[in-house]
Amino acid sequence: MTSDKKPSQLLNLSLWAAQLILFIGFIWAAYMKLSHPGDKLAEMWPWTAGQGMLVKVTGILDLLAGFGLVLPALLHIQPNITIYTTYGIILLMITASIFHITRGEASQIGINIFFLILSIFIVWGRTKKAPIAPK
Numbered sequence: 001m002t003s004d005k006k007p008s009q010l011l012n013l014s015l016w017a018a019q020l021i022l023f024i025g026f027i028w029a030a031y032m033k034l035s036h037p038g039d040k041l042a043e044m045w046p047w048t049a050g051q052g053m054l055v056k057v058t059g060i061l062d063l064l065a066g067f068g069l070v071l072p073a074l075l076h077i078q079p080n081i082t083i084y085t086t087y088g089i090i091l092l093m094i095t096a097s098i099f100h101i102t103r104g105e106a107s108q109i110g111i112n113i114f115f116l117i118l119s120i121f122i123v124w125g126r127t128k129k130a131p132i133a134p135k
């Protein structure tokens with residue numbers, strides 16, 4: 001095994017780890033938003049109070065994002081969908097951060113920033129350094 005292979009294997013592993021972290025985060029968020037009553041969500045996430053339709057729409061987006069991050073790449077079927085999904089997540093995280101800041105909830109954007117950074121890393125890695133080839 002040459003030293004040229006090790007960085008790309010480590011990078012690929014790091015990209016998969018980032019994709020899985022985001023997958024878990026988005027699937028968990030989708031589950032919470034789509035299965036819990038509004039009053040229970042508002043106790044945990046104050047921004048959801050009175051935002052029933054927004055919560056459901058973001059729950060569906062979270063579900064699609066979670067699966068779009070891993071399934072196309074894992075199955076090698078249209079793996080570019082993973083990249084497009086990640087661009088969507090970048091837009092979603094920027095929008096969510098702006099939403100929270102405008103509501104005076106800037107202290108709650110930490111997870112959005114973390115997901116944004118992971119998403120930028122995935123786009124960079126999967127487009128430039130470790131793309132996944134289709135079947």
